Each structure stands twice: as C-alpha cells, then as structure tokens.
Amino acid sequence: MPAATVDPRLLRAFLAVAEELHFTRAATRLYVAQQALSRDIRRLEGELGAELFVRTTRQVSLTPDGARLLPYARRVLEAQSALLAAFGREGEADRPLLVDVNSPGLIGVRVLDRARELVPDIELMTRFESGLTGAAGEILAGRLDASFGRFAGLDPAVRARLEQQPVRYERMAIILPEGHRLAPLAEVPLPALAGETVYAGAGNPRTPEWTDLARRLFEDRGIDIAPPAPLAVGKDEFQRIMAKRGHPILAVTDFPPMPRTVLRPLVDPVPLSPVSLVWRKDTVHPGIDALRRAAAETGAAEGWLRRLPGAWLPAADAEVMETGPGRAAR
CATH class of the missing domain: 1.10.10.10 (Winged helix-like DNA-binding domain superfamily/Winged helix DNA-binding domain)
Incomplete structure (x- = not known):
C-alpha cells in the first residue's frame, strides 16, 4: 500500500x-x-x-x-x-543569507568562502558563534539561515524541522598548556589522558551536543569533564578564561591557535567529530544551494567524508552521516 x-x-x-x-x-x-x-x-x-x-x-x-x-x-x-x-519563503534571493560558521578557522569558513565564489552576486553574511544547539534555535526562529555542527546531538524534535547535509569528519584534538606533561608528544593517545579533567563546554547552553560527544568519548576511559566555566563572548574572553582554569581543552585539529598552548591530535583510537551543514526545511534561497554545492565539491576533492579504519564515532552519528541527503561516497 x-x-x-x-x-x-x-x-x-x-x-x-x-x-x-x-x-x-x-x-x-x-x-x-x-x-x-x-x-x-x-x-x-x-x-x-x-x-x-x-x-x-x-x-x-x-x-x-x-x-x-x-x-x-x-x-x-x-x-x-x-x-x-x-508566505514569503520563495523569491528571497535579494535578501542576505546569514550563516553561523561557529568559529574562525573551522570548516564552515572554507565552505562559505567557496560558496561566495560560486554565487558572487548573492550576499552571504557570516557570524561567529559557538554550538549547533544554539544555532538551531535561531534557525527555527527565522533569525539565522544555516550553521554547521553535530546534527545527531540535537533533540529529535528539532532535527525533524531541519535539513542536513554531511560535510566532514573532523579529527579531534586536545589543547594543552605549554608546560603540560603531554605537551612534548606529537600525538596524544586517549589512554594517556586518564586522570585528567578536560574542558568540553559543560554548562554552555549553546553547545550541549559537543559536551555529549565528549562524554561518549571519555566514558570508561577515566577522563573527567571540567565543570562549567563562565560563558565567554568572543575569542579573547574564551582564551582568558581557559588560561585561568588551566584545563586541557577538547577541540578539533583545525581549531584556531591559542597563546601559550599546543594542539595535539588524539589517537588510539582516532576520534572523529561529525560536521553537517544544517538549515530549516522550508528555506528556499540560492545561497543554500551554493553552500551545499561548495560542501559537496570541496569534500569530494579533499576526502572530507572518508573515515579512517578503526576511527571512533558514536553509532548514532555514523547513521546520520551515512543517510544524509548530501552524503558523498567513501
């Protein structure tokens, strides 16, 4: 039937x-x-x-x-x-498209830059915030058009009102103070972090999907998540607060440099942070088409959606990344 x-x-x-x-x-x-x-x-x-x-x-x-x-x-x-x-949702090509790329230097910036090349007559505006959960609320409220992040970490009721296109598996990393015992290593094995307390955005209402990914990664490995820190606005404030706390910070390998710290990829296993392009289901705008094309073309050229053998990724995230409408071939 x-x-x-x-x-x-x-x-x-x-x-x-x-x-x-x-x-x-x-x-x-x-x-x-x-x-x-x-x-x-x-x-x-x-x-x-x-x-x-x-x-x-x-x-x-x-x-x-x-x-x-x-x-x-x-x-x-x-x-x-x-x-x-x-209802005013079509024929919007003349209005700017507002895209949250999370942080300078991350994958969203590269996708947005390529999309601007594809549609030079369309205004694609950037904002730098942190976290897909916060951005998703803004998207559904009509105050934002698109963002990037871990789609599987959103509430199912929110996901049901959004579209997503898998963009990249980002390798996860750890940011360490220069004098940390693990700083001399070129790569940090996850077992070596046992006994450490790592900052992963706990308490930040904009980034619970990231904290949840950290909990899954640290589970049964003897790694604790640092307690909530004051919510920082802007790069300088974030760096000041993190330096004051002194905890290692869970990040990705493309995370922008921070003073008096070193960034080391995590291994044994290699953990992955899944990134999707996310937008509201009823959005009709050539800028969204350009972002999707930019993500698909660049990702295919650079192998963004290839998973390393033995890499760590939660099953729920693997399912989302394998079934998204823009999934590229491995």
Missing part, C-alpha cells in the same frame, strides 16, 4: 532523474552524491510500491508507473513553490 504522505525531497529527486534520464547528471543538478540520489529513488519506489525507472549500464528510462507519476510530481512541487511564495 502506498505511503500516506510523500516527502517533496523524494519527488525532487525523481523529477531530476526523470528529466535528465541520467543519475550522475541529476545528482550534480541537486548537489548530492549519486549514492544518496539512488537511495532516495529506491525509498520513493518503496513508498509508492512501484518501479519508476528501468536502469541499464547504457541508459535510464521511465517505466509506465514512472511516466504516470511525472505530471503529479510536477504539480506537487509547483504547488509547494506557490505555497512558499505566498
């Missing part, structure tokens, strides 16, 4: 393949990986209980059921566009 509702994203995938009659071209048009597009088509076929395409090594063609679906898909998507336009 066909599903009671059909996700418009699946219909968009179907329409792209139906018009291109080529999965690779359709995936490029949608800024998604071909594997993700094929998965969406299989899901739509499962929900409708019908085969929509005949696939051979040489060509793709519509089945009779696919040809029957085509006009319905076009009407549904046209109606959705009209609805969004009626």
Whole structure:
C-alpha cells in the first residue's frame, strides 16, 4: 500500500532523474552524491510500491508507473513553490543569507568562502558563534539561515524541522598548556589522558551536543569533564578564561591557535567529530544551494567524508552521516 504522505525531497529527486534520464547528471543538478540520489529513488519506489525507472549500464528510462507519476510530481512541487511564495519563503534571493560558521578557522569558513565564489552576486553574511544547539534555535526562529555542527546531538524534535547535509569528519584534538606533561608528544593517545579533567563546554547552553560527544568519548576511559566555566563572548574572553582554569581543552585539529598552548591530535583510537551543514526545511534561497554545492565539491576533492579504519564515532552519528541527503561516497 502506498505511503500516506510523500516527502517533496523524494519527488525532487525523481523529477531530476526523470528529466535528465541520467543519475550522475541529476545528482550534480541537486548537489548530492549519486549514492544518496539512488537511495532516495529506491525509498520513493518503496513508498509508492512501484518501479519508476528501468536502469541499464547504457541508459535510464521511465517505466509506465514512472511516466504516470511525472505530471503529479510536477504539480506537487509547483504547488509547494506557490505555497512558499505566498508566505514569503520563495523569491528571497535579494535578501542576505546569514550563516553561523561557529568559529574562525573551522570548516564552515572554507565552505562559505567557496560558496561566495560560486554565487558572487548573492550576499552571504557570516557570524561567529559557538554550538549547533544554539544555532538551531535561531534557525527555527527565522533569525539565522544555516550553521554547521553535530546534527545527531540535537533533540529529535528539532532535527525533524531541519535539513542536513554531511560535510566532514573532523579529527579531534586536545589543547594543552605549554608546560603540560603531554605537551612534548606529537600525538596524544586517549589512554594517556586518564586522570585528567578536560574542558568540553559543560554548562554552555549553546553547545550541549559537543559536551555529549565528549562524554561518549571519555566514558570508561577515566577522563573527567571540567565543570562549567563562565560563558565567554568572543575569542579573547574564551582564551582568558581557559588560561585561568588551566584545563586541557577538547577541540578539533583545525581549531584556531591559542597563546601559550599546543594542539595535539588524539589517537588510539582516532576520534572523529561529525560536521553537517544544517538549515530549516522550508528555506528556499540560492545561497543554500551554493553552500551545499561548495560542501559537496570541496569534500569530494579533499576526502572530507572518508573515515579512517578503526576511527571512533558514536553509532548514532555514523547513521546520520551515512543517510544524509548530501552524503558523498567513501
């Protein structure tokens, strides 16, 4: 029996393949990986209980059921566009797109810089805050358009109202005071942190997804999470407070340098921080398309979504990163 509702994203995938009659071209048009597009088509076929395409090594063609679906898909998507336009959600290309890139130097900055090259006539504005949980609330309230972070760490009710595209697995690292016993090491094995108290944003209402990732990583390893620190606003205040506390800081390898500290990658195992591009489901803006394309192209060129053998990643995060609409091939 066909599903009671059909996700418009699946219909968009179907329409792209139906018009291109080529999965690779359709995936490029949608800024998604071909594997993700094929998965969406299989899901739509499962929900409708019908085969929509005949696939051979040489060509793709519509089945009779696919040809029957085509006009319905076009009407549904046209109606959705009209609805969004009626409530001011379409035709917004003239307004700036506000993107939270978390911190200077992190992966969001690189994606945003490439997106600006792709759409030089679109104004993509940057803000530097910290944490996807805080940004997600702003996105849903309409005060922010997109951000980056650990999507699996958000509340399920919040995730249900957002879209995400996997961007990168970032290697995690530890920031140590210059005189720390582990500072001379080129890499810090996780077992060597046993007995340490590490700052991981505990108590920060904007970053509970990061603290949760730290708890999962430190569990059964004898590593404690430092108690909440005063909520710092700005890089200088954060560095001052961290220097005063003196705790090692959980970070990623691209974290901006801090005075009188060293940054060391973590190993044994190599822990990964999953990063997704996140936006509200009803957002219609060419800037979002540019961000998605920038993340997909740069990630594919640099292997951002390859996981090192034996790397550490929670199962919930692995599932999110494997099933996101923009998942690139490993």
